[in-house]
Amino acid sequence: MAVDSRFYEHLGPVSLSEIVTLTGASYSGNGVVQIMDVAASRSAGRGEVCYYEGTKPPAPGDINPEASACFVTQKFADALPESVAALIVALPRYAHYIASRSLVRYRNWSEQAGQTEPTNVHESAKVSPGAVIGAGAAIGDRTIIGPNAVIGPGVQIGRDCEIGANASIQSALIGNYVKVYSGARIGESGFGVMPGPDGATDAPQFGRVILQDHVTVGSNSCVDRGAFDDTIIGEHTKIDNLCQIAHNVVVGRNVLMASFAGISGTVTIGDGVMLGGRVGIADHVQVGDGAQIAASAGVFREIPAGETWGGTPAKPLRQWMKEIAWINRQVESGKKK
Amino acid sequence: MAVDSRFYEHLGPVSLSEIVTLTGASYSGNGVVQIMDVAASRSAGRGEVCYYEGTKPPAPGDINPEASACFVTQKFADALPESVAALIVALPRYAHYIASRSLVRYRNWSEQAGQTEPTNVHESAKVSPGAVIGAGAAIGDRTIIGPNAVIGPGVQIGRDCEIGANASIQSALIGNYVKVYSGARIGESGFGVMPGPDGATDAPQFGRVILQDHVTVGSNSCVDRGAFDDTIIGEHTKIDNLCQIAHNVVVGRNVLMASFAGISGTVTIGDGVMLGGRVGIADHVQVGDGAQIAASAGVFREIPAGETWGGTPAKPLRQWMKEIAWINRQVESGKKK
C-alpha cells in the first residue's frame, strides 16, 4: 500500500543501487530497478521497498512476493520470496528508515511556513482567530475550527464538525459530525522505537488516522497515526479526556472509553465495547464486541465478546471479585484467631 | 436554575407545542405555554423544560413541581407532579437535547471569529502574543495570559492570576491568585453520553467551572464544566499535571492532588484531602474531610473523613498492607516446603 501523497511528498524514483549505497546493504542483483515508495512487508507491491525484522523466518504472507525489495538480516535472507530483492543489513528497519528519507518526505508543519496554496475551506465553515490551516487541507460545511487550533497539510475534515481550541490534527481523514475537543492530538507520530547504530531511534510513521462519523475525542487525548496502515475509530465512538490510542489501533462503533484509557499498538476493539476509567490494554490484544472492562483494569490478553472483565492482569470480573473477597476473608479470619 | 447567559445565548421563547413538534413527543395539554430555558429536573422552574430518565419512578424531589414540562417515557408519565406537563418520548434525554437546540446556543469558539465587542481587560493585565480573548470575557488586575492561550466568550478571571501558554478556558468563573498551567483545559464539555436514535450521542453540557481563589491547575490537566450545575474547585486546592476532573465534581479547600488523578462525575471531595499519584475515584463517590488516598488506588466507595485508604478496589490502608503481606508470606512459605 502506497503512502498517502496528501501527507507525504514522493521524492523518487530512486534506483535500487542508490538505495544500496545509501544504506550500505549487501546486494548483488539488478540495481536498475526503480523504487518509488516504502511499504510494510505484508502489503508491499511493485516499486516498493519493505523490511523484515522478525525473530523467526518469515511465514507465507509475511512478505508480499510483489515487493521489489526487502531489507533483511543475513540470517533470513534466503527465506524471502525469490521475486523479492534481498538487501542484507544488520538493522533492517533502520536501513528502511534511511532509504525512506530519499523516497518520501513528511509534509510536516514546515510546509505551512511558506503556505501559498489556497486551502479548501467551505464558506459556511468558521475558522477562529489564530487557527492555522495547512496547504491542501479541506474543511466542510458548518465545521468550526477553534482558536489556535492547527490543521495540518492535506487533512480532510467533513461537515458539522467541531475542532476545539489549541487542538492539532495531522495525517488524518475526518468524517462528519466529529468533535475533537480542546488540546486533543490527532495523527502525531506514534511510539515506535527501533535500535539504531547510536541508540534508540524513532521509527518513522507513514500511516493515517481515520475518525468516522459522530466520533468524539476528549480534551488532551491523543490518537496516533498508523505505522504503515491506519488507526481507525468507528462511528459514534466516544472517547473521554486524556486517553491514548496508539498506532494501528482499530476501534469499532459505539465504543465508550472513559478517561485515561491506554490502548496500545495494534489493539482491536469490537463494536459496543465499554471501558471504565484508566483501562490499559497491551499491544496486539483483541477485545470482542460488547465486552465491558471495569475501571483500572490492565488487560494483557484477549477478551471474548460480551464478557465483563476487571483487575490487573485482567480476568473475568466475577473471578476477580471472588479472589478479592477470598483474600479479605482469609486475612480477616486470621486476625480473629 | 437557568443556564448562564454569559456562556449560552437564549434563543426562545418557544411554545410547548413547537417543542412537541420538534421532538415528536406525545402531549395533549396546553401547547401555548412558553418555554425559555432548559434545566435539570430537580431545579427546573417556571418556563423551563427538563427530562427524567431514571429506571425507577421519580421520588419526591426528583422533579421540581415548578418545572413547566418534562420529557419522560410512557412508563413513568403518570408519576410526574401534576403541575408538570409530561412530554412522552422513547428517549427523554435525547428529546431534551433536541429541544435545547431551539432554546439555547453555546457561545462557542465561533463567536470569536467575528468578535467585535470590546473585552474587559484591566490595563495592568498582560495578554501575551497569540492569545485569543472571547467576546464578553473579563480579565482582572495584573493577571497574565500566556502566549497562544484561549479565553472563551464570557469567561471571568480575577486578579493576580497566571494562565499558561496554550491553555484554554471556557464557561468558567475564576477567582484571584489562580494559576492554570500550560495546556490545561478548563470548562470543556464533559463525557456525557446518551443513547440517540443512531447510536451513542454526546449529552450537551450546560454548566460551568468555578475555580476559587489560590487554586492551581497543572499542565495538560482537564476540568470539565458541569452538566447543568457547576464543577467547583475550592480555595488553595492544588492539582498536579495530567489530572482529570469530570463534570459536577465538587472539590473542597486545600486539597492536594498528584498527577494522573481521575475524578469521575459528581464525586465530592472534602477539605484537606490528599491524593497520591494516579488515584481514580468512581462516579458519585464521596471522600470525607482530611482523608488520604495512597498512590495508584482505585476508589469505588465512600471514604470516611480522616481515614487513609489504598489499593484497588480501595480499602483502609492497614488492611490493604496486611493483605499484601499475608499473600507474600503464603507464597514464600509454600516455596520453602
Next chain:
Amino acid sequence: MAVDSRFYEHLGPVSLSEIVTLTGASYSGNGVVQIMDVAASRSAGRGEVCYYEGTKPPAPGDINPEASACFVTQKFADALPESVAALIVALPRYAHYIASRSLVRYRNWSEQAGQTEPTNVHESAKVSPGAVIGAGAAIGDRTIIGPNAVIGPGVQIGRDCEIGANASIQSALIGNYVKVYSGARIGESGFGVMPGPDGATDAPQFGRVILQDHVTVGSNSCVDRGAFDDTIIGEHTKIDNLCQIAHNVVVGRNVLMASFAGISGTVTIGDGVMLGGRVGIADHVQVGDGAQIAASAGVFREIPAGETWGGTPAKPLRQWMKEIAWINRQVESGKKK
C-alpha cells in the same frame, strides 16, 4: 548554585536586614550583608539565601557553610553551621519564597508581550505560523518550530530538532535531534506545595529542564523544571504520549517509557531502563540500569539494576506472577470443593 539568568532576572542585591523586614524573621546579626540570589541549602554559596525545613536537625552537608543566610525554625536554629546567618521563622520555605520575590523574577510569558530583542533563530530553521518565540531564545540549524508552539524567553534549542504544534517550552536547554511532539509541556512549574499562612501554597521552582541529544517527548507529555536543580533526560531516551516527569528527575540514556508513565519528584532512572505503559514511580526512588518494569506497576522502592519488576506495590516479576497464580489456584480449588 545560582539561578540561571536566562530564565530569571536578578533584582538584587538586597540587604539581609531588608530580607528580615520582608519576612518577619528573627535575626540579631549583621544586617548589611548583601544577598544576590536564592539557592538550595546543600549548594548555597556566598551572597545566597536558602532554607531548611527538615524534621530532624540538619546533617553535615545539608547546609553549605558557604551560604550567607538560611531560613530555619527556632528548633534547629542552633544546628546551622556557624558561618551561616540563621533567619528564624515559623515557615522557612514560605519565608524563602517571600524573600525570593525581591531577589529574582521569572522571565515568564509576560516578557514576551513587549518583546523587542531580536531572537537568535538560525536562518535554516523554520518557525511556523502562530509560533511565539520569547526574548533571548535561540534556535539552531534546520530546527522546525510547529504552528502555535511557544518557546519561552531564554530557551536554547539545538539543531535538527522538531517542536510540534501547540507545544510549549520554557526554562529549558535542548540538545540536537530532539523531538517534542504536539502539545508537550517542557519546563513548567512542578508540583511543589508548601504550607503558607493561609493554606497550601505553590513553592516556586527555580530550576531548568535539560533534554539531551536525540530525546523524544510524546504528545501532551509534561517534563517539569527542577525546584533548584535540573530535570535531566539523557541521550536517546524516548518518552511516549501523556507521560509525566516531575521536578528534579534524572533519566539516563536509551530509556524507553510507554504512555502514562508517572515519574515523581527526584526519581533517578538508570540507562537502558524499559517502562511498560502506565508505570508509576514514587518520589526519590532509584531504578538501576537496565531494569524493566511491567505495565501498570506502582513502584514504591528501589529496583536493582537489571531486574524485572511488576505489580502494585511492585516486586520482582516472578514473585508477582507466582502470587497471582497462587491466589487463582486457591480460589479455583475452593470452588471445586
